[in-house]
Amino acid sequence: MYHLATVFPIVKRVRVPITRDQAMLLMLALNELLLGLETYLAHSISGTIMPKEWIPIIFGPVAGIFLFIAGLIAIRKRTLAVIMASLVYLASIIVGLLGIFFHLVRAILPYAPLGEKVSVPLFVWAPPILGPLTFALVGLMGISAVWMEKPPDSGILNLFGGRKLRLPFSKTSAFFFMVGLGTLATVISSVLDHARTNFENPWLWVPTGIGIFGTVVALVLGTITTPRRSDLIIYVVAMMLLALVGLVGVVLHILHNLAYENAVVVERFIRGAPFLAPMLFSDMGALGLVILLDPNEKEKNEPAKTGK
Numbered sequence: 419m420y421h422l423a424t425v426f427p428i429v430k431r432v433r434v435p436i437t438r439d440q441a442m443l444l445m446l447a448l449n450e451l452l453l454g455l456e457t458y459l460a461h462s463i464s465g466t467i468m469p470k471e472w473i474p475i476i477f478g479p480v481a482g483i484f485l486f487i488a489g490l491i492a493i494r495k496r497t498l499a500v501i502m503a504s505l506v507y508l509a510s511i512i513v514g515l516l517g518i519f520f521h522l523v524r525a526i527l528p529y530a531p532l533g534e535k536v537s538v539p540l541f542v543w544a545p546p547i548l549g550p551l552t553f554a555l556v557g558l559m560g561i562s563a564v565w566m567e568k569p570p571d572s573g574i575l576n577l578f579g580g581r582k583l584r585l586p587f588s589k590t591s592a593f594f595f596m597v598g599l600g601t602l603a604t605v606i607s608s609v610l611d612h613a614r615t616n617f618e619n620p621w622l623w624v625p626t627g628i629g630i631f632g633t634v635v636a637l638v639l640g641t642i643t644t645p646r647r648s649d650l651i652i653y654v655v656a657m658m659l660l661a662l663v664g665l666v667g668v669v670l671h672i673l674h675n676l677a678y679e680n681a682v683v684v685e686r687f688i689r690g691a692p693f694l695a696p697m698l699f700s701d702m703g704a705l706g707l708v709i710l711l712d713p714n715e716k717e718k719n720e721p722a723k724t725g726k
Contacts, residue, residue: 419571422710425650438711442563443503445708447485449556449701450510454478456694460549470520474553477513481506497578503564510557517550542613548603552698555600562592570713590713594640597706598633601660604698605629611695625663625699632656636706654707661703667696
């Protein structure tokens, strides 16, 4: 189903040059690049980056470049491109899970008295537990997007050698679930970060409220086989609000980091409010909107093959 055309019927008259999965893969390649930069800034806070902390910093840009190359190769050799991209996304999942483990270890006091080994303050001040989850989410969404679903919305993925894999959900529903869970992780990370200030500024609750709204809407839509136009309109509003919250958050974090007379002091941007962190809200909103594009890849490619 072409959900974007359901919300905006005029879109049917516009020929979008890429399919939903192609747009998703471009977004995810860009995500890998930015995740490397964001991780570098986050790990620079301590002043010393440990060897294991370089793993995501190096992996992010390398993975992004490989994925862009795979996209170019896919024009003529799709099978090779699918293998390359799948390996990169699998590695991204492993990097994300490793990061969660390392962050979790930092948030636990193994030699503390029983009952004090794990506490809310530790999770608030420790490295963000769910931050590395973004690498894993990008990997999961990438593997889902790179394999063609035939027919669209059937939940049947076409693998090598004519083999097929039937999923419990359509690819569209799976994407809705992933965006919902990714938004939930973003909200939890935001709450833990802002808890360091005790939420003294009431406006800090805005990303929390809109994040929960976006989470619920995306997860519910994933359970609906044939959503109504009104359902999709609510979803579009939720995703646009997420994107807006992220952009506003970036501006507010930058203003917070500016020194007297709006002077830029690099140290404040490294150790102050993480100015790229709010972009996770925008990222989830943008990925959520990409899901609405036409999933029918076959129909779009046929004219190119026949020269019509």
